[in-house]
Amino acid sequence: MIETINLNKSFGSLHVLKDINIKIEKGEKVVIVGPSGSGKSTFLRCLNCMEDPTSGQVIFNGVDIADMSVNINIHRQKMGMVFQHFNLFNNKTVIENIMLAPVYVEKKKRRAGIRQKLFGKQPAEPIKSVKEIKAQAHAQAMELLARIGLQDKADVYPSLLSGGQKQRVAIVRSLAMQPDVILFDEPTSALDPEMVGEVLELMKDLANQGMTMVVVTHEMGFAREVATRVIFMDEGRILEENNPKDFFEHPQNPRLKDFLSKVL
Amino acid sequence: MGNFDKKIETFLNVFIDGGGYKTVIEGLKNTLLIAILGLLLGIVIGTLIAAVRVLPKYKTLPKVLNGICSVYVGFFRGTPMVVQLLVFYYVLLPLLGIRMDSVTVATWVFGLNSGAYISEIMRGGILSVDPGQMEGGRSVGLSYSTTMLRIVIPQAVKNILPTMGNEFIALIKETSVVSFVGATDLYVAFNNMGSSSYEFMVPYLVMALIYIVLVLVISLLIKLLERSLRKSDRNH
Numbered sequence: 220m221i222e223t224i225n226l227n228k229s230f231g232s233l234h235v236l237k238d239i240n241i242k243i244e245k246g247e248k249v250v251i252v253g254p255s256g257s258g259k260s261t262f263l264r265c266l267n268c269m270e271d272p273t274s275g276q277v278i279f280n281g282v283d284i285a286d287m288s289v290n291i292n293i294h295r296q297k298m299g300m301v302f303q304h305f306n307l308f309n310n311k312t313v314i315e316n317i318m319l320a321p322v323y324v325e326k327k328k329r330r331a332g333i334r335q336k337l338f339g340k341q342p343a344e345p346i347k348s349v350k351e352i353k354a355q356a357h358a359q360a361m362e363l364l365a366r367i368g369l370q371d372k373a374d375v376y377p378s379l380l381s382g383g384q385k386q387r388v389a390i391v392r393s394l395a396m397q398p399d400v401i402l403f404d405e406p407t408s409a410l411d412p413e414m415v416g417e418v419l420e421l422m423k424d425l426a427n428q429g430m431t432m433v434v435v436t437h438e439m440g441f442a443r444e445v446a447t448r449v450i451f452m453d454e455g456r457i458l459e460e461n462n463p464k465d466f467f468e469h470p471q472n473p474r475l476k477d478f479l480s481k482v483l
Numbered sequence: 484m485g486n487f488d489k490k491i492e493t494f495l496n497v498f499i500d501g502g503g504y505k506t507v508i509e510g511l512k513n514t515l516l517i518a519i520l521g522l523l524l525g526i527v528i529g530t531l532i533a534a535v536r537v538l539p540k541y542k543t544l545p546k547v548l549n550g551i552c553s554v555y556v557g558f559f560r561g562t563p564m565v566v567q568l569l570v571f572y573y574v575l576l577p578l579l580g581i582r583m584d585s586v587t588v589a590t591w592v593f594g595l596n597s598g599a600y601i602s603e604i605m606r607g608g609i610l611s612v613d614p615g616q617m618e619g620g621r622s623v624g625l626s627y628s629t630t631m632l633r634i635v636i637p638q639a640v641k642n643i644l645p646t647m648g649n650e651f652i653a654l655i656k657e658t659s660v661v662s663f664v665g666a667t668d669l670y671v672a673f674n675n676m677g678s679s680s681y682e683f684m685v686p687y688l689v690m691a692l693i694y695i696v697l698v699l700v701i702s703l704l705i706k707l708l709e710r711s712l713r714k715s716d717r718n719h
């Protein structure tokens with residue numbers, strides 16, 4: 220589903236990612252761990268080209284999205300991202316947060332359909348009215364909110380939610396686009412301890428339903444329980460990758476041994 | 484101050500019987516027209532320029548656009564409004580063979596001028612919005628411009644509303660320069676009354692009063708607007 224080929228990223232003279240080659244299959248739950256500053260966030264952000272790789276390829280569903288000539292927005296719609304600081308839209312209510320992108324995409328399709336019709340071609344899909352588009356997006360958003368038990372927060376602004384609620388809304392916001400994969404960058408690091416659980420629960424839920432996930436986290440318990448593969452990153456390189464059992468019980472690389480002895 | 488009563492009487496004579504109120508209404512109308520339309524124009528121009536100036540600059544087009552915007556902002560911020568007005572009215576438009584009445588010219592010049600100032604205010608406003616907002620938008624597949632328009636700029640506007648209010652008040656006050664191109668504004672109206680009665684004290688006092696009331700009303704409106712925009716920060 221995602222493959223990076225000789226992925227490199229530098230910020231000026233700082234070489235952050237060094238020749239990363241990795242292949243992530245559909246349904247995998249890849250957890251990335253490593254010391255702070257090792258390039259985990261940068262790696263994740265290169266996967267959806269939030270940072271443009273300095274060199275190398277990022278193949279997503281068969282397309283090299285690191286190529287500047289592809290329309291990255293279309294591919295990002297299928298690649299959700301969840302941030303440490305949630306990044307909910309502050310000027311939109313909870314339900315607007317969830318509906319915004321789906322409505323935007325459907326409206327775009329609608330305009331394309333109308334254009335095709337104008338030129339006498341048969342639109343690929345039936346043209347929906349704006350009302351229909353909004354109603355569908357609203358229904359879907361309410362369903363997603365029901366899933367996290369926050370229907371009653373639909374019309375409040377994010378500033379009124381707790382951290383855990385914000386992060387769960389952020390997760391369902393990305394789900395609203397029906398992504399093929401979701402990238403998580405330390406989704407629980409900014410949360411008060413008592414809220415970590417609810418977010419991890421939701422993520423486990425997604426995992427059980429077969430979502431492909433790439434997760435940067437310090438929650439080793441989550442890695443053990445949910446990961447299909449754990450990756451250790453240090454100084455911009457992947458130093459070790461393994462199934463969680465062997466990763467935690469029989470680490471090979473001395474750096475990883477050292478890291479685990481500190482975090483476990 | 485013994486003859487203050489007499490001065491007021493003289494003023495009322497020119498104001499009411501002499502038809503001075505008509506010029507004042509005309510002047511007030513022009514002042515507001517120039518300031519409001521100028522501000523709206525300035526907001527459009529300023530937002531466009533600000534959007535260009537915060538664009539990532541590793542491609543050629545943004546670099547070129549940015550250069551053009553810098554020159555524009557530099558010119559309008561670097562010269563006095565009177566000079567801009569005179570240049571437009573007496574030099575540029577005649578050269579281009581365009582005929583325009585002085586109020587229209589003044590409105591355009593005010594718009595172009597405040598556009599330069601507002602672009603800087605707006606740029607600050609955009610930069611004050613958490614970069615995470617842009618990332619949130621891009622991560623769900625919205626384009627840069629859509630995220631800018633729907634997410635970042637609305638929040639920027641909220642942040643800069645007080646400063647924008649000041650800009651509007653500054654515009655109102657600055658409309659007095661349009662007398663240089665022969666348009667009637669509040670200053671011209673009261674000045675005329677003063678000249679025709681050789682009595683300036685009361686007309687200028689009343690003029691100051693009108694300006695103060697205008698500014699107070701505007702400040703109040705901005706407060707109300709701010710409050711309604713703050714609803715996303717509040718307990719509903």
Ligand SMILES: Nc1ncnc2c1ncn2[C@@H]1O[C@H](COP(=O)(O)OP(=O)(O)O)[C@@H](O)[C@H]1O
Pocket residue numbers: 230233235253254255256257258259260261262
């Ligand atoms: N936008 C940026 N500009 C410059 N340096 C950056 C930027 N983002 C990250 N870095 C640097 O890249 C290195 C890796 O950062 P990051 O990927 O955030 O690490 P991690 O997520 O593993 O803590 C750090 O040294 C960091 O300072």
Ligand SMILES: [Mg+2]
Pocket residue numbers: 259260261405
């Ligand atoms: Mg990080």
